Amino acid sequence: MNSMAHDFHKSVMPPEKKAPLMRYPVHEHMVTLPGNRLVSLIQLKGVSSETRSDDELVHLFHNLNRYFLALGKKEGKHLMLQTYITKTGIELDTPYILPLPALQDFVDAYTAPFRNGTFYQVGYSIALILKYREVDEGIERMSDLLSLSSTLLAEYDPVIMGLEENEHGALFSQIGRYYSLLINGHEKDVLVSDTRLGDAIIDSVTNFENYDFVENRPNRGGQRFATTFDLRDYPSGGTYPGMWDEAIEQQFEFTLVQTFLFEDRNKAKDKFKKHVADLGSVERDSKQTEELENAIDAITLGD
Incomplete structure (x- = not known):
């Protein structure tokens, strides 16, 4: 039955028509996409607005803005950026056994929010998506962008996602694991093999038939919904430090994606x-x- 459903959906609407699937790693930090494109992913450490002065926050904003401008000047319309703000529940399943009852009670109380899903973590990432003609020159240009990113984003402690090897010598994609979180709502190990990363990541069914929202039904967890907006202008009230604070403080899981295109x-x-x-x-x-x-x-x- 599952095979019949798979064949039916494949014949009616290939998934690539709605969401281009990642293909294969061609470099430690790069994965190919359809249409002669490479994607690289950078994770950033967040900055707590409560522990920084307004002047520091404005300084960080201007640095980030200069970074976007520098990338735009370097690659222009050949480059697209996506930024991700994620809020995910922390899952802790490691038992802690202590000899003293008082210490045990303290540890149990401290770790309880991590076990029942009431503690949330906010994450920040940037995807660089680069159009190329030949793979080798694309890898070289993307390497330059990643080097520039490491320098200009140094205040955010950037980490460029790549490949990791387990004790058996198998390679896993950190980029694949991250996109599993975005698409399925949870991280899973994604083995690097002759299977496209996009196919290996999918652990859910996504429905695009509704007019104003997308429905995602992961094999683990409840339904998830997404909607999109095409912003043609700045907010009427202008942009300001902390404009996303109210969203970030919400006590549920979400992903906020922003896409930036550079024009000639x-x-x-x-x-x-x-x-x-x-x-x-x-x-x-x-x-x-x-x-x-x-x-x-x-x-x-x-x-």
């Missing part, structure tokens, strides 16, 4: 100029047209 400089300039002309015919000179004019100047200067 001349095309971006033309679009801004058209927008200025359209606004000018309605509003004449305004704060928004002034900001757009400043943006055009910045693009011209390469900022």
